[in-house]
Amino acid sequence: MSLQLSARNEDNASAKEQARVFHQMLAAIEAVREKRQEEYRARHHPQLKRFTQQELNDEVCPTYKNWLIGRSQRLPSRSTLMVIADYLECRLSERNDILLAAQYLPEQPGWEGDALRQALEQAQLTMETLPYPAIVVTHTLQVHAANELFLRLMELPSLDTLPAHQRTILHFLLNPKFRANAMVNAEAYTMWQQHVLYAIRHFKQQNALYQYDAWYQQFVKRGYGEVADFQAFWEKANEVTRQEVAPTKMVFARMPTTGELLPIRVRNMMISVSSKTYPAVAALLPVDEAARTVYAALASAPS
16 A cells, blocks of 8 residues: 555656646747747738747647647657747747756757857867868858968958958858859859858758847848848758759969969868867868969968
8 A cells, every 4th residue: 555655646746747847848938939929019020920829829739729728738749849949930048948948958059158269279270280271160150260371262361351240151152252253164153153052051051040049130131231142042042952062162263373263173171179060170172183283382372
């Protein structure tokens, strides 16, 4: 009898704990839903979302109304919560609030603070050992450092002279000088377009959980307003697959001794410096003899 009583007490305690976690999770979802509803109270949502309980139930979670009235208190799967978070357009912090409330592990953001500074320092040290054009880049495609060979190859000024928001791979690919060089012939132009599209697609994939965060929204807004054809590339990028991107890049590089633009082929190599993919060192390895010749000339050219 005592064993049965003990087991019953344990079951009751477990049920109470599950109910507590369930209500904690539901409160976290409702807090975000009400916040998002308030944000769009005075303006129309692009997709006409109203963020009501009924809409959430109808669009993404058919059991949501049952949760609200207490008909069901079964904790949903992590994937279900991620779908709800997508519907609610959660910033990363809001998504993690919901996951933690349901006692799931949160999504891990990139390095921040001291850890990020240390990783960037390590990446820069690695970059400086390479005999190839190379940069230090983060998951936002922000370029934090570039060696002299890279700046010369891309015909860029020192990074310190560029506004912070323009120190990105996308800005470098879309800058007028690089674009003009790519228009020398049809093959180069096609490859340039492919690489721009793939870079945008990669950015979207790497930062899918950040797409409603302020920095992401600002990045897109600046791109639309400041970079030619950014909107067209941004909207088309989802149609691109990795297989459509050439394994090598064609770049028109200026021979420093003659000023002649030469087509060279290079291959991108990524080097991670920590347990996370980013920050990383991105280096352009020479593929053909023309690239090796240009690299040697750039390396020996006076500063």
